[in-house]
Amino acid sequence: MTDYQQIFKSVNSATRKLPVLTEENIVRTLQSLRAITLENIALILEANRLDLDKMDPNDPKYDRLLLTEERIKNICGEIAQVESLQSPLNRILESKTLQNGLDLQKISVPLGVLGIIYEARPNVTFDVFSLALKSGNGLILKGSSDAAHSNQAIISIIHQALESNNIPKEAYQLLPVERSATKALLEAVGYVDIIIPRGSQGLIDFVRQNAKVPVIETGAGIVHTYFDETADITKGKAIIHNAKTRRPSVCNSLDCLIIHQSRISELSELIEPLIKSSVKIFADERAFTKLEGKPGVEKASEEHFGTEFLSLQMSIKTVSGLTEALDHISEYSSKHSEAIISENQDNIDKFLKMVDAAAVYANASTAFTDGNQFGLGAEIGISTQKLHARGPMALNELTSYKWIIKGNGQVR
The missing domain is CATH 3.40.309.10 (Aldehyde Dehydrogenase; Chain A, domain 2)
Structure with missing residues (x-):
């Protein structure tokens, strides 16, 4: 039986090391990811074919599941765009000095550990990883059984890029396809900061109704x-x-x-x-x-x-x-x-x-309506709610903020 709590604990622990990564190291890792991906197009397509063979071509999800050489190259182009974007971290959002001499700064920081639950969309594995890394967030992925082979091939490539650049791969994990993994992720209070579902209205409704972790709704478009x-x-x-x-x-x-x-x-x-x-x-x-x-x-x-x-x-x-x-x-x-x-x-x-x-x-x-089309790079999804983020969720939407207070002996 999979020890989900140990996985969550490991991701949470490794994620604490991410905010001190240099921008140069992050960009170099994304460059490595693009290079390794292009070298392994045949491997990815072979894994994707195993998934496609299990699905009816008339199923609306078939096109979402489908990867082609052109689509993989386009994904690499989107990763390159994320590389080129300014880091969303450590931006000074507000700054002031109080009458008592305390210096206050409000700065942007990562959300923490993102839990992504998604259906037959293997491109999401690439997209959310590049955005999570660039924004200093850890990542727990829960894909569907429809894309099991594709997602496994992609996460192995991601781990190669991380290891070659001395970034802990433990911060970026793909859960097994079993339904028990979904339940465990939705209840991972204390380890996961945000759950983001990507898929049908049924999936989104299920996540919203069963999650104990805060949820940002994305995806369903009427x-x-x-x-x-x-x-x-x-x-x-x-x-x-x-x-x-x-x-x-x-x-x-x-x-x-x-x-x-x-x-x-x-x-x-x-x-x-x-x-x-x-x-x-x-x-x-x-x-x-x-x-x-x-x-x-x-x-x-x-x-x-x-x-x-x-x-x-x-x-x-x-x-x-x-x-x-x-x-x-x-x-x-x-x-x-x-x-x-x-x-x-x-x-x-x-x-x-x-x-x-x-x-x-x-x-x-x-x-x-797409993060790339809006000039934001790859996106986590399209948020249809009003709290925290709305519309394409890209780098800036994957941050929160904290206050930094510097003094010189002041007491209240």
């Missing part, structure tokens, strides 16, 4: 785009198609198109690129009357609204105006990413102010 009465149809076609089809299995992909009733006559033209891309569409009654007979179009039922499809499927909702669009988004949104396509500045301003989401767009695809 995404809407509102095409209003003034929207440019050329922009709309491109934005909607990109938001749905660029990579439908990820959390920033479009789930529901909301269209103003005055534009319903143009709906067929608006979704033509989606039809050509074999997107299955669930249209409400008003939209269905304009689309009936088109391939892949069906009548929507209540279950098709508020659904994160994670595949080439989406719904369409017809509304009478901005107020109804905002009400629909408020009812069904997961507060991840929402967009408006409009040429009316008043509508845009109202939408941007009133929509409660981590990322709110005007005339752009929601596919941009």
Whole structure:
């Protein structure tokens, strides 16, 4: 039987040594990781193939699980971007001298030990390690059985990079795939500082309901785009198609198109690129009357609204105006990413102010909700909550702060 408490204790102990690492040592380790990864692409792909062989290619998680040579090279590019970013540690956030002569400084520090629970996304193993190392945090990873071989291959490469640069590998550990490991991690009070789940709404709900360690929610995206009465149809076609089809299995992909009733006559033209891309569409009654007979179009039922499809499927909702669009988004949104396509500045301003989401767009695809796209490097995930961090969680979001007080004999 695995001694989880001993693993947690070991990670916690090794993590205490990380804040004194030099920036040069951290960068050198990430460079080593990139080099070792590129040398072992074949090994990683072989391990990934063992995982893929166990999964139905039609499963929405298949694309998330899939690694290719190009994707691995892109991951290395993201690690290089993390290398180049300024360290988030030891920044002076506030400084003052009190009347009694005490000097106070508020400085940024690591969160401590991060517990990451994630599903079939082996790229997460690379991403969160590079961010954790750069921000001085330890890391306990709990991947799913779907990606067991891939994650094991990746953590072995990470450990090689750490050992070659004299950084304790004990601070960065991958737990076994057994469910007992998840339970142990969620209850690791005193050893783990933050739990961050990445995956389906079901996973996130389970973690939130069962964790005794503080949780930051990330991942689930029920995404809407509102095409209003003034929207440019050329922009709309491109934005909607990109938001749905660029990579439908990820959390920033479009789930529901909301269209103003005055534009319903143009709906067929608006979704033509989606039809050509074999997107299955669930249209409400008003939209269905304009689309009936088109391939892949069906009548929507209540279950098709508020659904994160994670595949080439989406719904369409017809509304009478901005107020109804905002009400629909408020009812069904997961507060991840929402967009408006409009040429009316008043509508845009109202939408941007009133929509409660981590990322709110005007005339752009929601596919941009991503730490790398925001210039933050790799990300831990997209936080959909309001405490501590919101939106892409990158280096700065992996820090807390503490007060440093220097005196010369003062007493109170």
